[in-house]
Amino acid sequence: MRYRKKHKSSGNLRKGSKDLFTVKWENNRVVMIDQTKLPGKLVYVRYNKYEDVAKAIERLIVRGAPAIGVAAAFGMSLAAISSRAKTPNSLLKDLKIAYNRLRSTRPTAVNLVWALDQIMKQATSKSDVQDIKNSIILTSLNMATDDITINKKLGKNGAQMISNDEVILTHCNAGSLATVTYGTALGVLRAANEMGKNIRVIATETRPVMQGSRLTAFELDHYGIDFSLIPDTAVGHLMSKGTISRVIVGADRILKTGHVYNKIGTYQIAALAKRHDIPFYVAAPISTFDLTSSVDDVVIEERNKNELMRMGNKLLAPKGIKILNPAFDVTPPELIAGIITEKCVLMPPYEKSIAKNISYG
Amino acid sequence: MRYRKKHKSSGNLRKGSKDLFTVKWENNRVVMIDQTKLPGKLVYVRYNKYEDVAKAIERLIVRGAPAIGVAAAFGMSLAAISSRAKTPNSLLKDLKIAYNRLRSTRPTAVNLVWALDQIMKQATSKSDVQDIKNSIILTSLNMATDDITINKKLGKNGAQMISNDEVILTHCNAGSLATVTYGTALGVLRAANEMGKNIRVIATETRPVMQGSRLTAFELDHYGIDFSLIPDTAVGHLMSKGTISRVIVGADRILKTGHVYNKIGTYQIAALAKRHDIPFYVAAPISTFDLTSSVDDVVIEERNKNELMRMGNKLLAPKGIKILNPAFDVTPPELIAGIITEKCVLMPPYEKSIAKNISYG
Numbered sequence: 230m231r232y233r234k235k236h237k238s239s240g241n242l243r244k245g246s247k248d249l250f251t252v253k254w255e256n257n258r259v260v261m262i263d264q265t266k267l268p269g270k271l272v273y274v275r276y277n278k279y280e281d282v283a284k285a286i287e288r289l290i291v292r293g294a295p296a297i298g299v300a301a302a303f304g305m306s307l308a309a310i311s312s313r314a315k316t317p318n319s320l321l322k323d324l325k326i327a328y329n330r331l332r333s334t335r336p337t338a339v340n341l342v343w344a345l346d347q348i349m350k351q352a353t354s355k356s357d358v359q360d361i362k363n364s365i366i367l368t369s370l371n372m373a374t375d376d377i378t379i380n381k382k383l384g385k386n387g388a389q390m391i392s393n394d395e396v397i398l399t400h401c402n403a404g405s406l407a408t409v410t411y412g413t414a415l416g417v418l419r420a421a422n423e424m425g426k427n428i429r430v431i432a433t434e435t436r437p438v439m440q441g442s443r444l445t446a447f448e449l450d451h452y453g454i455d456f457s458l459i460p461d462t463a464v465g466h467l468m469s470k471g472t473i474s475r476v477i478v479g480a481d482r483i484l485k486t487g488h489v490y491n492k493i494g495t496y497q498i499a500a501l502a503k504r505h506d507i508p509f510y511v512a513a514p515i516s517t518f519d520l521t522s523s524v525d526d527v528v529i530e531e532r533n534k535n536e537l538m539r540m541g542n543k544l545l546a547p548k549g550i551k552i553l554n555p556a557f558d559v560t561p562p563e564l565i566a567g568i569i570t571e572k573c574v575l576m577p578p579y580e581k582s583i584a585k586n587i588s589y590g
Numbered sequence: 591m592r593y594r595k596k597h598k599s600s601g602n603l604r605k606g607s608k609d610l611f612t613v614k615w616e617n618n619r620v621v622m623i624d625q626t627k628l629p630g631k632l633v634y635v636r637y638n639k640y641e642d643v644a645k646a647i648e649r650l651i652v653r654g655a656p657a658i659g660v661a662a663a664f665g666m667s668l669a670a671i672s673s674r675a676k677t678p679n680s681l682l683k684d685l686k687i688a689y690n691r692l693r694s695t696r697p698t699a700v701n702l703v704w705a706l707d708q709i710m711k712q713a714t715s716k717s718d719v720q721d722i723k724n725s726i727i728l729t730s731l732n733m734a735t736d737d738i739t740i741n742k743k744l745g746k747n748g749a750q751m752i753s754n755d756e757v758i759l760t761h762c763n764a765g766s767l768a769t770v771t772y773g774t775a776l777g778v779l780r781a782a783n784e785m786g787k788n789i790r791v792i793a794t795e796t797r798p799v800m801q802g803s804r805l806t807a808f809e810l811d812h813y814g815i816d817f818s819l820i821p822d823t824a825v826g827h828l829m830s831k832g833t834i835s836r837v838i839v840g841a842d843r844i845l846k847t848g849h850v851y852n853k854i855g856t857y858q859i860a861a862l863a864k865r866h867d868i869p870f871y872v873a874a875p876i877s878t879f880d881l882t883s884s885v886d887d888v889v890i891e892e893r894n895k896n897e898l899m900r901m902g903n904k905l906l907a908p909k910g911i912k913i914l915n916p917a918f919d920v921t922p923p924e925l926i927a928g929i930i931t932e933k934c935v936l937m938p939p940y941e942k943s944i945a946k947n948i949s950y951g
Contacts, residue, residue, distance in 0.1 A: 268908040431914075434898065434906075436797055436821040442898065442907035450908045457912040458898060460797040461822045465858025466919035497826025497862055504861055537795065537803065537819060543902030545795075546803035547629040547811045551818040553792075558827035 249405040249451060252291055252300045254370060257310055259303040261291045264406055268447040278311065279304040279327045286334040286341075289438060293407020294481045294517055295376055298344035301331045302369035305348040309362040320358050324349065324365075336528040337490055337557045339482040339519045344372060373409050379514045380411035382571040387417030387477065387512050388424055390567075390574070395474040398431040398464070401492035402444035403479025403512065413512040414477045415448060417569060422454055430456035431473060433464060435492060437536040437554065464498055468505040476502050477569075480513035482527060485520045485587075487562030487579025490527060493555055499564035508566035515570055518587050530556040610766040610812060613652055613661045615731055618671055620664040622652045625767055629808040639672065640665040640688045647695040647702075650799060654768020655842045655878055656737055659701035662692045663730035666709040670723040681719050685710065685726075697889040698851055698918045700843040700880045705733060734770050740875045740932040741772035748778030748838065748873055748930040749785055756782075756835040759792040759825070762853035763805035764840025764873065774873040775838045776809060778930060783815055791817035792834060794825060796853060798897040798915065825859055829866040837863050838930075841874035843888060846881045846948075848923030848940025850874075851888060854916055860925035869927035876931055879948050891917040 252261045255275075259282055263272045274290065276282050282304035285291050291300045308327030314320035328345050335341060351364045391397070397418060401407075404415030412419060421428050430449055435441035442458055449456040459467065467473055476498060482490040489495070489511050502509040519527075534552035538545055546552075568575040568583075575582040613622045619636045620643055627633045635651060637643050643665035646652050652661045669688030675681035689706050696702060712729045716722045752758070758779060765776030773780060782789050791810055796802035803819055810817040820828065828834055837859060843851040850856070850872050863870040880888075895913035899906055907913075929936040929944075936943040 269905045434797060436795060436823050439906055446907045446911050450911055457914050458907055459914045460854065460898060462797055462853075462855025462858070463914060463916060463919075465861055466854060466916060467914070469857060469919075492823075493821065493827060494823025496830060497823070497858065500826055500865055501858055501861060504865070537821060540901040540906075541904030543904070544630045545800055545901075546807045546819055550807050550811055553818050553820045553824060553828070555824060555827060558824075558830075 248410045249448065250410050251293070251296050251406050252303065252409060253373065254303055254306065254366075259300065259307060261285065261300060262406065263290050264292060264444060265290055267406075267443050277307060279308040279331065282307065283330050283334050286331070292440070293402060294338040294340040294479065295380075295408040295413065295514060296406070297335065297338055298340035298516060299369070299373050299376055299409055301334075301341050302344045302348050302372050304331050305345065306366045306369045309352075309365045314358060317356055317358055317361060320361055321352060324352055335530060337481050337530045340514075340516045343516045347372065376409040376514070377411050379571040380408055380413060380416045381420070383413060383512060383514060383569055384411065384416035384420030386571070386574055387510070387569040388420035388426070391417070391421045391426055391428060391475070393427050395426075396429045396431060396472055398433070398467075398473045398476045398498070399445065400433045400441065400476075400478045400495055400498055401435045402440040402448070404445060404448045406444045406448055407479060412448075413514065414479045415445065417477055417512050418454060419452060422452075428454070430454060431467065432456055432458050433461050433494065433498075434458065435494060436461055440492070461494055465501050468501055468507060473505075473507050476507060476509040477512055478510075480511050480517050481557060483511070483513060483518045483568065484522060484524065484527075485518070485580065485583050486523070487565060487568070487577070487583060488524055489560045489565060489568070490529070490557050491560065493558050496558040496560045499560045503564050509564055510567050510569055511560075511565055512569040515572060515587055518583065520583075520587065524559060527559070529558070532556045609771045610809065611771050612654070612657050612767050613664065613770060614734065615664055615667065615727075620661065620668060622646065622661060623767065624651050625653060625805060626651055628767075628804050638668060640669040640692065643668065644691050644695050647692070653801070654763060655699040655701040655840065656741075656769040656774065656875060657767070658696065658699055659705035659877060660730070660734050660737055660770055662695075662702050663705045663709050663733045665692050666706065667727045667730045670713075670726040675719060678717055678719055678722060681722055682713060685713055696891060698842050698891045701875075701877045704877045708733065737770040737875070738772050741769055741774060741777045742781070743932040744774060744873060744875060744930055745772065745777035745781030747932070747935055748871070749781035749787070751935070752778070752782045752787055752789060752836070754788050756787075757790045757792060757833055759794070759828075759834045759837045759859070760806065761794045761802065761837075761839045761856055761859055762796045763801040763809070765806060765809045767805045767809055768840060773809075774875065775840045776806065778838055778873050779815060780813060783813075789815070791815055792828065793817055793819050794822050794855065794859075795819065796855060797822055801853070822855055826862045829862055829868060834866075834868050837868060837870040838873055839871075841872050841878050842918060844872070844874060844879045844929065845883060845885065845888075846879070846941065846944050847884070848926060848929070848938070848944060849885055850921045850926060850929070851890070851918050852921065854919050857919040857921045860921045864925050870925055871928050871930055872921075872926055873930040876933060876948055879944065881944075881948065885920060888920070890919070893917045
């Protein structure tokens with residue numbers, strides 16, 4: 230079941246007035262901002278079935294690696310609540326079905342699997358049906374709270390290196406709308422802003438799903454941070470003119486070698502930054518690290534060609550043509566000046582700094 | 591006055607059936623494809639006032655440096671026909687007004703000024719009202735015919751260096767729809783195709799105006815050339831995977847130093863091609879060369895922010911935000927493997943090869 234509550238358009242929101250809560254738990258339901266309706270309308274959807282959460286992840290109603298992780302954890306809470314199992318074993322069977330369904334929604338972001346695994350670990354550690362259910366709900370709630378704490382720590386760690394009057398380019402959306410509420414790459418910018426540093430942001434549109442125009446622009450406007458939107462084609466031009474002092478982006482998965490999977494277009498921004506001696510940073514929580522896979526193992530999601538074919542009611546390209554639409558790309562460690570986490574800013578060589586500082590499980 | 595004739599949607603056109611005529615002269619009127627309606631509808635517009643031609647250039651109903659040049663020349667023919675001047679001097683005064691209006695439409699493409707100057711040179715060489723009018727019409731008609739001949743020569747010069755099974759990336763639209771009918775960068779690809787070479791094309795969407803999805807995809811589909819459309823954000827990713835063997839783009843202006851002004855996004859493609867050792871070529875007629883300006887002189891057109899704000903009926907970004915929307919960028923000579931013209935393929939160092947081979951006026 231799905232409820233909607235319409236809010237005023239973004240233009241009427243009081244700027245900086247309130248934190249945007251992307252995903253939360255309320256009265257045994259998952260409440261999330263329907264990001265497909267932004268920037269036109271700020272609409273909240275409420276779900277009480279995990280299948281609806283799975284579909285919401287697939288349809289990008291909720292997106293952003295950390296937000297997807299928390300949404301999936303809440304999906305597991307819904308699965309737990311709605312299970313009629315009388316024994317721990319049959320409850321675990323129900324939970325495993327929900328786990329597999331939620332896990333299948335998006336292949337590249339690793340926080341999704343990380344969150345689901347945390348939930349299952351809790352579930353299998355208890356031996357009573359109600360204990361299992363309670364522990365799942367508690368774990369998912371903690372995960373949401375932790376996400377905020379982690380983002381704020383990460384934000385401070387990143388903001389410390391930002392100087393006054395910097396112009397920082399970001400790609401896609403690694404903000405409130407990609408997390409529970411504070412943001413990773415945009416969390417760094419918010420923290421810098423809160424420290425009183427004067428910064429200006431350049432946000433790319435981020436074709437084809439336009440997370441930059443629709444989400445990052447909405448968010449920066451909402452929080453009153455000075456920014457300009459540019460087409461993805463203008464990145465090199467602005468760098469060549471000396472406009473950009475730093476790049477900060479989020480990540481969907483980081484390997485132990487320092488290879489970063491993030492929104493398509495990230496790699497070319499990193500390569501262009503290298504050419505122009507502009508430091509390129511990644512901001513991501515420790516849950517984004519995948520310490521076991523290698524570059525050859527990671528599946529890059531290929532999304533529907535309609536993302537390039539249509540925009541609203543407008544046909545953008547001739548019907549029936551071939552389209553390549555990879556959702557992510559991989560940025561090699563040699564292009565990355567630092568990886569900002571809640572623990573510290575990891576510096577090259579990443580094989581060493583990651584091995585030394587990152588562990589979980 | 592403006593007439594419209596609706597044609598079937600592109601999906602119903604017989605592929606490769608007929609050359610697309612972007613701009614032509616018919617019964618003392620300018621006839622052009624309304625490129626803002628593509629790829630949904632192939633609509634022709636007919637104008638008998640130069641002011642309508644000027645507006646058509648501003649609104650991108652006709653675009654592409656060579657096509658704009660010919661359209662402006664036909665605009666001068668309309669100005670000549672409609673002038674009621676009785677003396678050469680008053681006719682030249684009327685023509686100068688039309689010249690200034692047409693010249694003001696777009697600041698970066700140099701073929702526009704080149705074509706207008708050719709027309710005025712003819713006009714001022716005659717001393718009789720009817721002679722002036724006739725010579726302008728004849729010059730504009732020759733310009734249109736020459737454009738086709740020049741494109742075909744240029745196409746052959748470029749196609750000779752293309753090997754079988756190449757995958758060639760192009761940006762924006764430098765095809766039929768950017769010229770009278772044959773194309774420059776896409777003319778090279780058409781010529782390779784006509785020589786029986788098996789090629790595949792990768793076309794970028796080309797935000798914000800989507801000339802790649804709307805025009806290049808329409809054209810390649812029309813001519814039956816194998817291609818895939820990609821978002822501008824996927825260029826680096828595909829290059830890193832080794833998919834692309836060559837880049838060929840058009841140009842709006844080329845300086846004597848070999849600096850190339852072309853659609854925004856060209857520079858970053860050239861920089862990425864350099865990083866991946868992929869040869870980057872520019873294809874343009876000699877009328878694209880500006881032998882007098884330096885990089886500091888050239889104005890890069892900043893277009894309306896609505897290009898990033900809306901698509902059809904869809905709002906893409908929050909209202910009232912700041913947007914940077916430069917229409918062109920400049921690619922420095924060190925990134926360019928060769929410049930394909932109707933005379934020859936110019937090779938570095940360009941200061942020398944351009945000085946030796948290019949002259950006009």
